[in-house]
Every structure is written in C-alpha cells, then in structure tokens.
Amino acid sequence: MRFLGVDFGFKRIGLAVMDGEAGLPAPRNPLAASGKLKTDANVIDQQAKREQADAIVVGLPIEPNGEEGRMARICRQLAGHLEELGRPVYLVDERLTSAEAERTLLDSGLKGSERRKRRDAEAACLILERYRDAQKTQ
Numbered sequence: 222m223r224f225l226g227v228d229f230g231f232k233r234i235g236l237a238v239m240d241g242e243a244g245l246p247a248p249r250n251p252l253a254a255s256g257k258l259k260t261d262a263n264v265i266d267q268q269a270k271r272e273q274a275d276a277i278v279v280g281l282p283i284e285p286n287g288e289e290g291r292m293a294r295i296c297r298q299l300a301g302h303l304e305e306l307g308r309p310v311y312l313v314d315e316r317l318t319s320a321e322a323e324r325t326l327l328d329s330g331l332k333g334s335e336r337r338k339r340r341d342a343e344a345a346c347l348i349l350e351r352y353r354d355a356q357k358t359q
Contacts, residue, residue: 224238226238229254229280296312
C-alpha cells in the first residue's frame with residue numbers, strides 16, 4: 222500500500238509519499254493552497270493519483286493542551302472531502318511537526334529560504350512517520 226502524507230496549511234500544502242507501513246517517507250514539492258477546501262481536496266486527490274497512492278494521511282493539528290482548535294476542524298473537513306473522492310483517509314496527530322521539521326532542516330545547515338521551501342514537505346514526512354509508528358504499536 223502506498224500513502225500520501227499531507228501537511229495542510231492556508232498558504233502551502235506539504236506532501237510526502239511512503240511505500241507500505243514500513244517504508245521511509247519521501248518529500249514531494251508542496252502545492253499552493255487555494256483557500257477553498259473542496260478545490261484543495263481535488264488537487265490533493267489528483268496528486269495521490271499521480272503518486273499511485275492507495276490512501277491519504279492528513280496531519281491533524283492538535284493544540285498543546287490536547288484540544289482540537291480551528292485548524293483541526295478545517296483538516297477534518299478536508300479529510301471528509303478527500304474521503305468523498307473515494308480514497309481511504311487517516312488522520313494523525315501532527316502536533317509540533319512543523320517545529321520539528323524546522324529544527325531538522327536547521328541542523329542540516331540549510332539557509333532560511335531553502336528551509337522555508339522544504340519545511341512543509343518535511344512536516345508531511347513526519348506525519349507519515351507518526352502514522353507508520355502508530356501502526357507498529359497496534
């Protein structure tokens with residue numbers, strides 16, 4: 222099974238792919254967000270088709286206190302639109318993945334502009350890793 226990981230944002234949508242639940246995630250170029258969830262869901266679905274992904278894993282941004290805020294509700298709506306397009310969708314707690322991605326890229330020595338270009342895809346890789354790790358414990 223092949224998975225497409227999604228780090229949804231209002232400006233960019235980070236993407237990564239992973240082969241199987243034991244695979245390693247690979248970053249993909251981010252998509253520009255349109256500001257319309259149904260449109261973004263269609264674009265993500267098209268990317269899933271191009272990547273031959275069987276399922277989509279969407280990051281769910283849980284607040285530090287454990288509650289779901291506005292962005293989590295939006296990601297749940299996005300997941301609903303994606304499910305309507307006929308592909309299984311899994312939600313994964315993505316708490317602090319963007320900060321972790323930034324630290325990883327900073328440690329790699331990349332300059333600020335290059336880090337900004339790669340941060341969303343790196344966060345999508347972390348989302349897939351969390352999904353993979355959660356499957357191992359089940």
